[in-house]
Every structure is written in C-alpha cells, then in structure tokens.
Amino acid sequence: MGIxxxxxxxxxxxxxxxxxxxxFGCFIITGFSYAFPKAISVYFxxxxxxxxxxxxxxxxxxxxxxxMLYGSGPISxxxxxKFGCRPVMLVGGLLASGGMIIASFxxxxxxxxxxxxxxxxxxxxxxxxxxLIMLGSYFDKRRPLANGLAAAGSPVFLSALSPxxxxxxDHYGWRGGFLITGGLLLNCCTCxxxxxxxxxxxxxxxxxxxxxxxxxxxxxRQENIICENNNDKKPSKKKLLDFSxxxxxxxxxxxxxxxxxxxxxxxxxxxxxxxxxxxxVPDQDAAFLLSIIGFIxxxxxxxxxxxxxxxxxRPKMSYFFSxxxxxxxxxxxxxxxxxDYKGLVIFCVFFGLSYGMVGxxxxxxxxxxxxxxxFSSALGLVLLIEAVAVLIGPPSxxxxxxxxxxxxxxxxxxxxxxxxxxxxLALASFFLISRKKHKxxxxxxxxxxxxxxxx
Numbered sequence: 001m002g003i004x005x006x007x008x009x010x011x012x013x014x015x016x017x018x019x020x021x022x023x024f025g026c027f028i029i030t031g032f033s034y035a036f037p038k039a040i041s042v043y044f045x046x047x048x049x050x051x052x053x054x055x056x057x058x059x060x061x062x063x064x065x066x067x068m069l070y071g072s073g074p075i076s077x078x079x080x081x082k083f084g085c086r087p088v089m090l091v092g093g094l095l096a097s098g099g100m101i102i103a104s105f106x107x108x109x110x111x112x113x114x115x116x117x118x119x120x121x122x123x124x125x126x127x128x129x130x131x132l133i134m135l136g137s138y139f140d141k142r143r144p145l146a147n148g149l150a151a152a153g154s155p156v157f158l159s160a161l162s163p164x165x166x167x168x169x170d171h172y173g174w175r176g177g178f179l180i181t182g183g184l185l186l187n188c189c190t191c192x193x194x195x196x197x198x199x200x201x202x203x204x205x206x207x208x209x210x211x212x213x214x215x216x217x218x219x220x221r222q223e224n225i226i227c228e229n230n231n232d233k234k235p236s237k238k239k240l241l242d243f244s245x246x247x248x249x250x251x252x253x254x255x256x257x258x259x260x261x262x263x264x265x266x267x268x269x270x271x272x273x274x275x276x277x278x279x280x281v282p283d284q285d286a287a288f289l290l291s292i293i294g295f296i297x298x299x300x301x302x303x304x305x306x307x308x309x310x311x312x313x314r315p316k317m318s319y320f321f322s323x324x325x326x327x328x329x330x331x332x333x334x335x336x337x338x339x340d341y342k343g344l345v346i347f348c349v350f351f352g353l354s355y356g357m358v359g360x361x362x363x364x365x366x367x368x369x370x371x372x373x374x375f376s377s378a379l380g381l382v383l384l385i386e387a388v389a390v391l392i393g394p395p396s397x398x399x400x401x402x403x404x405x406x407x408x409x410x411x412x413x414x415x416x417x418x419x420x421x422x423x424x425l426a427l428a429s430f431f432l433i434s435r436k437k438h439k440x441x442x443x444x445x446x447x448x449x450x451x452x453x454x455x
Contacts, residue, residue, distance in 0.1 A: 018196060019138030019146075025191035026131040026150040029089075031157030032096070032188060033128040034359070035294070036181075037065040038269040039161035040116070042287050043174045045277060050174070051109045055274065056398030058109075061117055062270045063394045068121025069128060070262075071387030076129040077380030085130035089192025092126025093185065095119055100182030104175045116178065120185070127188045129383070132363060133376050134195045143367070144314065148305015148360045155297025155356060162273075162290035166283060242377040250318075250369040251378060253428045255385050258362070260421035261325060262389035264414030265358065267397045268332060268351060269293065272344075275407045281341055289344055293352040300356025308364055321365045322426035324357035329418030336411035393417075 044058040051057075079088045099119030106112050131150075139146040168177035245251055269290065276286035304324075307313055313320055331354050335347035363379075370378040397410040 014198075015139055015142045019135075021194050022131075022134050022138050022196075023146055023150055025194045026135045027153035027156075028191050029127045029131040029153070029188060030150050031153030032185060033069055033124045034154035035157035035161050036120075036124070036185075037062040037069075038158060038266065038290060039165050040065075041270050041273050042162055042165040042290075043169060043177060044274055046169060046174045047109070047112070051112075053109050054398070054402045055271070056395050056402050059270060059394040059398035061112055062266070063391050064113055064117030065121040065124070066266060066390040066394075067387040068118055069125045069387075070383040070385075070390055072122055072125035073129060073380035073383030073387075075380075076126055077376050079126070080130050080133060080376060084197060085134050086192055086195045086197065089127045089130050089195060090189050092123045092130075093188030093190075093192055094123070095126065096123025096188055097182045097185040099123060100178050100185060104178035104182070123185070123188070125383075127192065129376075129379055130195065131191065132379065134197075136367060136372055136375055137198055142309070144309035144364050145302070145305045147364045148302045148308070151305070151356075151359045151363075152298055152301040154359055155294035155301065155352065157294070158269075159291040159294030159298070162287045162294070163284070166287040170283075242374060243381070245370050245374040245378045246381065248370060248374075249432060250429075251366075251382075253425065253432065254318075254366060254369055255382055257325075257421045257425040257428075258382060259385055259389045260417055260424065261358070262386045263393040264332070264417035265328070265355075265393075266390065267393055267410055267414040269355075270394045271397060271401065271407070271410060272348075276341070276344055278407075279339055279341075279344075281344075285341065289348050292345060292348040293355065296349055296352030297356040297359070300353045301360040304357045304360040305364075308361060314368075317361065317365050317368050318429040319426055321358075321361045322422045322429070324354060324361055325418050325422030325425065328354035328358055329415040329420075329422060332411045332415030332418065334415075336408045336415070 040062060041058075044055075044061075047058050047061075048054065076088065096119075099115050099121075102119065103112055103115035106115055135146055135150055136143065165177055165181075168180055172180070272289055273286045276289055277283065308317060308320060328351070331347065331350045335343070335350070338344055338347050366378060366382060367375050393414075397413060400409045400413070401407060
C-alpha cells in the first residue's frame with residue numbers, strides 16, 4: 001500500500017526583492033524600539049514637576065520600556081514560532097500605540113510605569129524581535145549590510161523624535177505629546193503587514209510497499225521513493241523555545257558581555273538632556289544633543305555594516321565588536337568632565353560614532369554564533385538576560401545623581417562597564433573559543449593521519 005506525504009522546506013534567502021521592503025519595515029521598527037526610550041527623556045523635567053519625583057523615578061520609565069523590550073524576548077520567540085511574525089507584529093503595534101494613548105491620561109508616576117512602560121514596551125518587543133527574524137530569513141550574503149541599514153533606523157528616529165518631542169511638549173504639554181506619539185506608533189502595524197513570509201517549496205514523496213519498489217528502475221528508487229519500515233513514526237514537533245543553544249560556549253560569553261554592556265550603554269543618552277538643562281543649556285539646544293548623536297549614528301551603522309561584511313573582518317566579528325565596546329566606553333570616561341555646550345557636542349559626535357558601531361554589530365555577532373536555526377531562541381534568551389541589566393543601569397545612575405548631585409559619576413560608571421565588557425569579550429573569545437577551535441583542528445588532523453598513515 002502506498003501513502004503520499006509532503007515535505008516542506010523554506011526557500012533560500014533571496015538577498016533582495018521583497019527583502020528590501022522587509023528591510024524598510026525593520027528600519028522603522030528598530031527606530032521606534034531603540035530611539036523611543038531615549039527620546040521620551042525630553043519629557044522628564046515636566047514629569048518631575050507634575051508628579052513631584054526625582055531623576056531616578058523618571059529614569060525608571062525608559063528602563064521599564066527597555067526591560068520589556070528585552071525581557072519579553074522568550075514570549076516573543078514562542079509567539080513567533082507558534083503564530084508567525086506578521087500576526088505577532090500587528091498585535092504588538094496595537095499594544096505600543098495603546099500604551100502611550102492611555103499614558104496621556106495618567107495621574108501618577110506608577111500609572112506611567114504600567115502604561116508607557118509595560119504596555120508600550122511589550123508592544124515594541126512584539127515588533128522588534130520578529131522584524132529581526134524576518135530580516136535574517138530574507139538576507140544571507142548581504143546580511144551584515146542589511147543589519148547595518150536596519151540598525152540605522154535607531155539614529156534616524158532619535159534625530160527626529162527628540163526635537164519633535166520638545167516641540168510637542170512646548171505646544172501641547174506632555175499629555176498631548178504622549179497622545180500624538182501613540183498615533184505615530186500605529187505605523188508599527190503597517191510594518192508588520194509587509195512582513196510577508198517566504199514561500200515554501202514542496203517535495204512530494206511516496207511511502208511504498210516492497211513490491212512497488214522492485215517494479216521501478218534503480219534511479220527512480222533513490223530519487224523519487226522513500227521506503228520506510230517504521231510507518232508509525234510521528235513527525236517531529238518544532239520547539240517553541242530551544243534551550244539547547246545555551247550549550248554553545250560562544251553564546252554564553254556573548255550573554256555575559258552583553259549583560260555588562262547594557263548596564264551602562266543607555267545611561268548617557270537617557271540622562272543627557274536633563275544634564276544639559278541643569279547646566280543652563282536652553283531646552284531646544286538640550287534636545288538637539290540627541291539629534292547630533294542620531295545624525296552621526298546614521299552614517300556609522302551602515303558603514304560599520306559594510307566593513308563587517310568584508311571577508312577578512314567577518315570571521316573575526318567578536319574582536320571587531322570588542323573594539324566598538326572599548327571605543328564607546330573610552331568616549332564616556334574621557335567626556336566625564338565636559339560641562340559647556342561645546343564639550344557636550346564633541347561628546348555626542350564621538351558617542352554617536354561608537355554607539356552606532358555597537359548597534360550595527362550586536363545582532364550580527366549573535367547570528368554568526370548560533371546561525372539562522374537557533375537565532376530566534378537565542379535572541380529571546382539574550383534579551384531576557386539583558387532585561388535585568390537595563391532595570392539596574394539607568395535607575396542606578398539616576399540614584400547617584402539624586403544623592404551626590406554629580407553627573408561625572410554616571411559617565412565613569414557607564415564607561416567603565418563598557419570597557420570591562422570589551423576586554424572580557426576579546427580575551428574570552430581568544431583564550432576559550434579560538435584555542436578550542438585550534439585544538440579541535442589539531443585533533444582532527446591527528447585522527448586523519450592515524451586512519452591514513454601513508455598520506
């Protein structure tokens with residue numbers, strides 16, 4: 001008796017075509033996801049006055065958004081594996097928009113944490129991770145460039161959202177600004193709609209009897225027929241969240257490094273506007289500092305993505321990423337004593353360059369470690385670990401400012417954490433991974449010699 005079955009497999013990455021539309025959608029999603037938690041800081045001074053709270057209290061808003069963006073990674077992975085990227089992103093867009101609209105009617109800081117923080121953060125998380133997964137499925141050879149271009153959404157939106165937020169604050173107050181921002185976030189739904197999944201190619205096969213097998217020519221038996229003795233074998237189920245990726249030593253090193261990185265990476269941008277205003281810088285000029293970071297970042301990310309795709313750099317991606325972390329950390333430390341506007345502008349130029357390098361490389365490094373198959377689960381687990389760090393970093397920096405009234409401390413703290421992460425990643429990659437690969441290669445060579453001694 002013969003039974004016809006179907007075997008489906010996804011077509012290869014097209015490296016173009018509709019992938020450019022997917023890249024455009026990922027560009028917008030990345031812009032909202034990373035720029036919004038920083039751009040919302042232009043409202044902090046008014047929130048401090050209305051709710052009678054301090055720096056650390058308002059810093060929690062950005063931290064909660066980023067923590068939800070990271071901490072909801074496993075939830076997003078499970079939903080993507082079960083429902084697909086497009087439906088998850090549509091739901092996420094509605095949540096992100098609804099959270100900010102509800103936040104415009106809040107009456108205390110705790111309500112802001114729940115609406116602008118938790119709800120909007122969850123919505124952004126359900127957009128961010130699926131967009132990266134779709135980008136990885138559409139690009140392979142051009143993936144470093146695609147990641148760099150998509151990551152450029154963060155600085156572009158930071159350049160636009162910061163002055164826009166200040167304008168909305170001046171004309172409509174923070175409540176009106178939140179309401180309008182909620183409307184803008186509905187564009188995430190549009191981005192989700194264009195995330196068309198790749199088509200599957202079908203390969204039909206026949207499970208047949210021994211008699212049918214013997215009636216066919218030898219070539220046909222091998223190419224077109226699959227004869228099974230175990231007809232009761234059940235198809236394997238796809239894991240919703242694959243924890244086996246944690247067995248990779250490279251991923252463990254990456255997770256530890258990123259945890260240290262996230263402790264300090266977002267601190268300067270979240271507190272920069274308030275710092276400038278406290279130094280007597282006018283509100284518009286203070287908000288423009290974030291635009292400077294974003295403008296430099298716009299060029300840094302695609303350029304870094306192109307460099308990362310070079311054949312002599314791509315195999316050493318972890319070391320290139322370590323260099324970017326050291327650059328960012330040294331920028332923070334060397335700029336700790338800047339108090340005038342000119343010094344802050346110089347800091348923003350170098351910070352934008354180094355921050356862009358980090359942003360362009362972080363997910364490319366992760367995908368080079370785990371590959372496409374493990375990327376969804378690995379990304380979810382990495383973001384979950386980073387959520388803990390982002391809940392510690394900015395509020396701790398705000399607490400230091402509230403207690404000691406000294407902004408230098410937060411630059412030293414953030415810079416020291418980035419430098420530590422860069423050194424750890426470089427040394428761990430060299431001593432634990434590179435040497436292990438070299439040892440495995442030698443063992444394989446000796447094994448081949450033992451099998452074929454005459455060779």
